[in-house]
Amino acid sequence: MSEDISVNLPKIVTHDEWLAARQKLLTKEKEITRKQDELSAERRRMPMVEIDKNYIFQGPNGEVSLLDLFKDCRQLIVYHFMFDPTWDEGCEGCSMIVDSMGHLSHLYARGTSLVLVSQAPLSKIEPFKERMGWGIPWFSSFESEFNYDFEATSKDGAQRQHQGLSVFLRDGDRVFHTYSTYLRGLDKLFSPFNYLDLTPFGRQETWENAPQGWPQSPPYEWWRLHDAYGYTEVPGSCCHSRSITRK
DSSP states (O other), rough: OOOOOOOOOOOOHHHHHHHHHHHHHHHHHHHHHHHHHHHHHHHHHHHOOOOOOEEEETTTTTEEEEEGTTTSSSEEEEOOOOOOOOOOSSSHHHHHHHHHHHOOOHTTTTTEEEEEESSHHHHHHHHHHHHHHHOEEEEHHHHHHHHHTTTSOOOSOOOOOOOEEEEEETTTEEEEEEEEEEGGGGGGHHHHHHHHSSSSTTOOOOTOOOOSSSBBHHHHHHHOOTTSSSSOOOOOOOOSSSSSOOO
């Protein structure tokens, strides 16, 4: 983005004035951090529900159960990736989240497995996964009630897909559902959003509180698959390492 925004830029001040403003904001940031810690502590103490259905998923090596998705871990995070069986591509927003996922060894080190689950059949998932260059384990719930039971697909007959995340805990062969979140509850997974929130222009979406004249466009509409933005390569990304060029 190279637009020349010449109005309503932040006020220009001295370094000492900037430090004072930064300290004032830092105090508020620390308050939010402590509140987030308190919320996480409460989340850890939520009750849980035992899973009594035998969910079967399709993976690259055949059928697997929900218990199999844990591998050797005690905890399992399932990202409900929006991919309707009638679609040819996965959701752009979900794709942005998967682009943001780091190396899973850091989760495994804390006994936690992470997988993607979609309602689309594996025959559609695997080509798209290869196109995106992802290594995250991805399974199909095509012939399972899993998506419906965990609100990743609506039950009202409209077959609407919903992006979300569910967390499970294993105790021996018993599996328990401990947490789920959807929509804005997934914001922390969107690392581009978290980076943009640190910048003056922010996410540049119309719902944000920004000075008049700053660049903004409707949410969702600007999202693209990472190979569809008009750039062929992005420096420093996990998939590319050379200079940026336009198509």
